[in-house]
Amino acid sequence: MELAEAIILAVLAASTPLLIAATGELVTERSGVLNLGVEGMMIVGAACGFAGAWLTGSIFIGALFGIAAGTLMSLIFALMALGLAVNQVATGLALTILGVGLSGLIGAGFVGERITPAVHLTIPGLTDIPLIGRVLFGEDAFVYFSIALIIGVWWFLYRSRAGLILRACGDNHVSAHALGYPVLRIRTFAVMFGGACAGLAGAYLPLAYTPFFIPGMTAGRGWIALALVVFSSWRPGRLVVGAYLFGAVTILQLHAQGWGVGIPSQFMSALPYLATVTVLVLLSRTRTGGSTAPAALGTVFVPDR
Amino acid sequence: MQAHQRMFDPTSNGLHSGEPPLLQTLGLTKCYGDFLANDSIDIDIWPKEIHALLGENGAGKSTLVKAIYGLIQPSAGEIRWQGKPIVLSGPSEARSRGIGMVFQHFSLFDNLTVAENVALGLDGRESFKDMSARLEQVSKTYGLPLDPKREVWQLSVGERQRIEIVRALMQDPKFLILDEPTAVLTPQEADQLFTVLERLKAEGRAILYISHKLEEVKRLCDTATILRGGKQVETCNPRLETAASLARMMVGSEIKQVKAPAGRKTTVPRLVVNDLSLARGEAHRVRLEHISFELKGGEILGIAGVAGNGQDELFAALSGERLSKDPGTVVIEGIAAGHLSITRRRKLGAAFVPEERLGHGTAPRMKLSENALLTGHAASGMVHHGFIDTAATLKTVDRATETFDVRKAKRDPEAASLSGGNLQKFIVGREILRNPAVLVVSQPTWGVDAGAAAVIRQALLDLATAGAAVLVTSQDLDELAEIADRIAVMFHGRLSAPLATSEATREKLGLLMGGSSLEPKEAAHAVGA
Numbered sequence: 045m046e047l048a049e050a051i052i053l054a055v056l057a058a059s060t061p062l063l064i065a066a067t068g069e070l071v072t073e074r075s076g077v078l079n080l081g082v083e084g085m086m087i088v089g090a091a092c093g094f095a096g097a098w099l100t101g102s103i104f105i106g107a108l109f110g111i112a113a114g115t116l117m118s119l120i121f122a123l124m125a126l127g128l129a130v131n132q133v134a135t136g137l138a139l140t141i142l143g144v145g146l147s148g149l150i151g152a153g154f155v156g157e158r159i160t161p162a163v164h165l166t167i168p169g170l171t172d173i174p175l176i177g178r179v180l181f182g183e184d185a186f187v188y189f190s191i192a193l194i195i196g197v198w199w200f201l202y203r204s205r206a207g208l209i210l211r212a213c214g215d216n217h218v219s220a221h222a223l224g225y226p227v228l229r230i231r232t233f234a235v236m237f238g239g240a241c242a243g244l245a246g247a248y249l250p251l252a253y254t255p256f257f258i259p260g261m262t263a264g265r266g267w268i269a270l271a272l273v274v275f276s277s278w279r280p281g282r283l284v285v286g287a288y289l290f291g292a293v294t295i296l297q298l299h300a301q302g303w304g305v306g307i308p309s310q311f312m313s314a315l316p317y318l319a320t321v322t323v324l325v326l327l328s329r330t331r332t333g334g335s336t337a338p339a340a341l342g343t344v345f346v347p348d349r
Numbered sequence: 350m351q352a353h354q355r356m357f358d359p360t361s362n363g364l365h366s367g368e369p370p371l372l373q374t375l376g377l378t379k380c381y382g383d384f385l386a387n388d389s390i391d392i393d394i395w396p397k398e399i400h401a402l403l404g405e406n407g408a409g410k411s412t413l414v415k416a417i418y419g420l421i422q423p424s425a426g427e428i429r430w431q432g433k434p435i436v437l438s439g440p441s442e443a444r445s446r447g448i449g450m451v452f453q454h455f456s457l458f459d460n461l462t463v464a465e466n467v468a469l470g471l472d473g474r475e476s477f478k479d480m481s482a483r484l485e486q487v488s489k490t491y492g493l494p495l496d497p498k499r500e501v502w503q504l505s506v507g508e509r510q511r512i513e514i515v516r517a518l519m520q521d522p523k524f525l526i527l528d529e530p531t532a533v534l535t536p537q538e539a540d541q542l543f544t545v546l547e548r549l550k551a552e553g554r555a556i557l558y559i560s561h562k563l564e565e566v567k568r569l570c571d572t573a574t575i576l577r578g579g580k581q582v583e584t585c586n587p588r589l590e591t592a593a594s595l596a597r598m599m600v601g602s603e604i605k606q607v608k609a610p611a612g613r614k615t616t617v618p619r620l621v622v623n624d625l626s627l628a629r630g631e632a633h634r635v636r637l638e639h640i641s642f643e644l645k646g647g648e649i650l651g652i653a654g655v656a657g658n659g660q661d662e663l664f665a666a667l668s669g670e671r672l673s674k675d676p677g678t679v680v681i682e683g684i685a686a687g688h689l690s691i692t693r694r695r696k697l698g699a700a701f702v703p704e705e706r707l708g709h710g711t712a713p714r715m716k717l718s719e720n721a722l723l724t725g726h727a728a729s730g731m732v733h734h735g736f737i738d739t740a741a742t743l744k745t746v747d748r749a750t751e752t753f754d755v756r757k758a759k760r761d762p763e764a765a766s767l768s769g770g771n772l773q774k775f776i777v778g779r780e781i782l783r784n785p786a787v788l789v790v791s792q793p794t795w796g797v798d799a800g801a802a803a804v805i806r807q808a809l810l811d812l813a814t815a816g817a818a819v820l821v822t823s824q825d826l827d828e829l830a831e832i833a834d835r836i837a838v839m840f841h842g843r844l845s846a847p848l849a850t851s852e853a854t855r856e857k858l859g860l861l862m863g864g865s866s867l868e869p870k871e872a873a874h875a876v877g878a
Contacts, residue, residue: 205473212458212469219456222420223470224440339460 051295052179056187057253059291061086061245061262063190065269066276066283067197068241073273074201075234076214076340079121080136083266084143085239086246089114091151093247094257098154103162106251107186107244114243115236117143122235126228129344140266148259155258162186162252186248191284193241198280210234214338217345227345242266271320277327277336290316369432371396371555372417372448372524376426379412386412388579389426394524399546399556401566401587404576405599405798406769410559411453413576414526417557418450419443441472449522451513453529453559457501463512464497470516480519488515491545506533506655514545525549526557531565532824533656536859543569561599563592577601600799607806607831610814616646619818620699620787621680625673625687627666635659635842637666642837642847644818646786649809650847651833652822655862659842660822661704664791667820668701669694682786695727698786702776704795704822706769710776713765717757718742720764721749721779729783749778753804770801777805781812788812791822806832826858840864 065082072079092113097106117139125135162184165171170181201207210230213220217227245265250257268290275290276283297312327336370393379387387409394400404410415421417428419437427434430446437443440450457466464481471480481497488495493511501509510530517525527546531539546556546569560566566573566587573587575598583598597603621644627637637659644650654660665671666687667679673687680686681697691701701724703709711720722742725731731741746761753774757767764772773793780788793809794802810832813819822839823829829836835847838861845861860866 205468205477208461208465208468212461212465215458215460216456218454219458220469222440222452222456224419224444225469 049175049178051299054295055288055292056179056183058294059288060187060190061248061253061265062269062272062290063194063284063287064186064248065242065245065266066272066287067190067194067280068238068245069269069273070276070278070280070283071197071201071210071241072234072238073341074214074278074338075210075231076217076338076343076345077125077231077235078132078136078342079118079125079139079235079238080133080270081117081121081139081143081266082238082242082269083262083264084140084146085114085117085242086143086249086262086266086269087147087260088117088143088150089243089246090249090261091147091154091246091257093243094154094157094159094250095150096247097159097251098157101159103159103251106159107247110243110247110251111240112243114239114241114246116239117243118235118239121239122232125344126231126235129346132342132344144260151257151259156256158256159251161255184252186244186252194280194284201280211338214340217340217343221345221347227347231345242269245269268316271317274337275316275320275323277323278338289319293319369429370394371431373429373432374413374417374426375429377413377416377423377428378425379409379416379421380424385579387416387423388581390576390581392574392581392584394555394557396523396553396555397550398572399550399558399570401570401573402557402559402576403561403563403566403573403595403599405561406796407578407798408576408599409579410576411528412579414450414528414557414559417443418448418526444470444520444522445472447520447523448526449517449520449524450526451510451517451528451530453532455509455513457509457512459502460500462498462500463495463504466501466512467497467516467519471519483519484515487519491515491518491548492541493545506657507535507538510534510542514542518549522554524555524557526559528559529561530558531560531562535655535862536826536855537863539565563587563595566595567592575599596799602800605800605803605807607803607810609810609832613647613814615648616816617683618643618680619646619682620644620667620789620820622667623678623680625663625666625678627662627671627673635662637662637842640844642844644787644820646816646818647813648835649813649819649821649833651829651836651850652820652839652844653824653826653829653836653858653862654822654839656824658839660791660839662842663839663844664701664703664789664822667789668699668703692727695724695783698728700724700780700783700785700788702780702788702790702793704791706772706776707765711764711772714763716761716763717746717749717767717775718761720775721745724779725783745779745782746775748782749775752782753778753808770797773797774801774804777808781808784815785812785817787818787820789820793821793823794825794828795823802828826855829853838862 065086069079069082089110093106093110096109097103121135121139124130125132164182164184167181171177201211209225213225213227213230221227246262249261272283272286272290275286293312293315297309300307300312301309372394374390374392376389376391377387378389390413402410402413416423419439419442429435464484467484468477468480484497493515495511495515510533530542534542550556558570570587572584574584575582577599587595622640622642625637625640629636635658640663642650652660666673669689669691673679676685676688678687681694681699684697686694686697707713712723722731722737725745731738743761749755755771755775755778757771767775777793793805806828809819809821821829821833830850833850835849836853836858837847838845838858840862841864848857
């Protein structure tokens with residue numbers, strides 16, 4: 045019983061950064077931009093988030109630092125890929141390389157320092173309910189925020205006019221431009237939202253997951269978030285399922301090693317990617333028509349004036 | 350006659366005394382670098398008028414309407430709306446003033462629903478629910494039925510155009526611009542569109558109608574402004590002109606008539622297609638079903654049909670871009686070739702000219718000689734022991750240039766630097782110079798100026814006279830009537846039985862293009878089944 049609760053708690057904690065980063069990337073990709081720099085934006089968010097929290101003693105300000113850092117990183121991407129119409133794949137990869145280096149530089153002075161991690165909610169009575177008490181009523185603010193975030197994004201995309209326009213830009217930027225929508229401006233906002241989310245997801249790691257900073261602590265989570273967006277076929281509902289599934293895989297991999305199950309840990313680490321490939325194959329086989337990916341994804345747009 | 354007077358005497362305001370035109374451009378000029386896309390255009394649009402804008406590709410029609418719709422800013426000159434000068438910051442401002450536009454290349458979103466597409470074209474002041482209700486009402490009023498919940502990729506081209514029109518009408522525009530609206534419609538669908546346009550005119554709206562179908566313009570339009578090379582050539586009453594005189598104004602010179610050479614004989618079957626079926630290659634595509642025909646040497650078979658009914662797929666199956674499991678489905682020169690690659694088919698004597706000039710017919714950033722090699726390597730002696738014979742490739746370019754009057758800046762430029770018509774002449778020339786036994790050509794004169802079109806059509810006729818079998822896919826019924834001996838129609842991946850061109854009236858072809866059968870009995874049977 046206690047082990048089950050511990051596993052669920054660990055899965056939630058491991059899934060939350062994936063969910064936040066992937067939610068941001070989902071919005072970016074829905075606007076037609078492929079930003080492969082999630083890993084880079086996350087790691088810079090982690091370094092700056094820790095720095096902010098360590099300097100001010102406030103987890104909240106640390107999180108804001110992470111968001112700001114991720115957004116700034118995404119603005120570099122927006123300048124290159126949208127402003128100068130550079131190839132998005134190359135720019136995104138460069139952004140990740142830049143981010144890894146930059147985070148090492150920013151975080152160098154903070155390695156070995158510790159902070160008090162984000163507090164968990166306690167509601168007397170409710171939090172003490174066995175099994176589900178701590179899962180539902182004893183999480184940190186990041187976990188609740190991530191769920192509010194994805195619900196908000198779902199509402200935005202499917203219920204608001206701004207979301208419709210954003211999806212339209214991702215489907216056909218030429219048409220969107222012809223109807224008079226500022227495609228590049230809309231995409232810049234989408235990229236910035238993606239950056240803010242990635243920064244926050246990165247900051248979650250040293251602020252709540254482990255209370256210290258080490259270089260390279262995102263450990264490929266940015267790539268998993270990217271795979272997750274594809275896995276979800278660009279739908280918020282499936283994204284939630286996928287995030288917890290991928291989070292569960294990473295946690296089970298640790299426990300499996302602990303229990304001495306004879307599956308190589310490398311295979312378990314590769315599972316999220318295998319799952320993504322499988323989903324892609326299944327989607328393309330069962331598809332009756334229409335395209336699952338935003339049709340303009342990753343293509344450069346230069347408006348004529 | 351009153352209307353006629355106005356057209357030729359701008360000072361007499363007999364019909365519109367006192368009031369200014371609805372929309373007016375004064376010296377409207379747009380340049381891109383040194384290139385003058387529009388050179389001082391003056392155009393007056395009045396309410397209750399259908400005004401045609403005529404011109405060849407590159408004459409500046411699109412540039413002009415883009416400026417009127419606020420998509421681009423003019424370099425000089427002004428636009429007046431109801432007598433007052435205006436500067437349009439963008440299409441949404443144009444829409445809010447009462448200017449609507451139906452694009453030639455639809456500005457639709459394939460993966461969104463009809464209602465969402467319409468919503469995107471409006472200013473968003475009403476709720477989605479109210480908008481959907483109004484959509485239904487407008488589409489009913491004008492006889493343009495639409496299902497708001499369907500996604501656009503599921504709809505036919507005609508239905509897609511309906512979305513564009515309904516979307517424009519929902520803003521209750523005073524002035525509506527239509528860019529080549531009938532290019533993708535069957536004759537019957539075009540007639541329905543004309544009824545809608547007449548009704549809009551009667552309601553007091555003005556329409557700017559861009560087209561290069563002259564008969565249509567003569568039938569529908571009250572005034573015509575003709576552009577050539579960015580300049581305004583003439584404003585006239587199209588009903589008082591002949592199609593030939595309008596064409597002369599568009600082109601600036603007489604167009605050579607295409608002549609079928611005498612002494613054409615049909616010989617042995619050179620291209621035979623037997624019960625060819627092909628599954629859908631990818632999403633949004635058509636599947637080919639039981640296609641059969643026989644094409645003899647000396648014969649030109651035309652394939653008509655609305656775009657997207659399987660013509661591209663048929664071309665891919667014939668050229669070998671898509672292979673068939675059953676070799677016997679495509680027979681070239683008596684040899685079963687359904688399973689053979691493009692190169693093997695070329696070696697059998699077939700040649701192919703796809704619809705897309707840049708990217709399919711040629712590699713845009715490669716020189717013409719390299720592009721000649723790309724299709725000529727198989728059978729034209731351009732490669733010796735794996736080495737390219739540069740002299741031979743250049744010779745092909747020179748011969749194509751001479752024979753087909755390809756105009757270019759230097760001897761061997763990049764393909765992308767040629768104009769559409771000249772590049773098309775080069776591609777057709779490149780294939781014809783290989784002396785093919787079978788030529789499959791798709792949309793040979795699409796987007797090509799009238800002069801180049803005549804050269805290409807003549808070349809196809811001459812090739813047939815020389816004994817080759819020619820298969821021409823085209824959406825231009827006049828073109829097919831001019832050169833084809835028989836015409837078949839593609840609809841939903843099926844090919845009708847060919848009709849002799851003399852019997853293939855517009856009405857019959859139109860019915861086939863819309864999916865109806867010519868024999869009433871069969872149609873009844875089909876409904877019952």
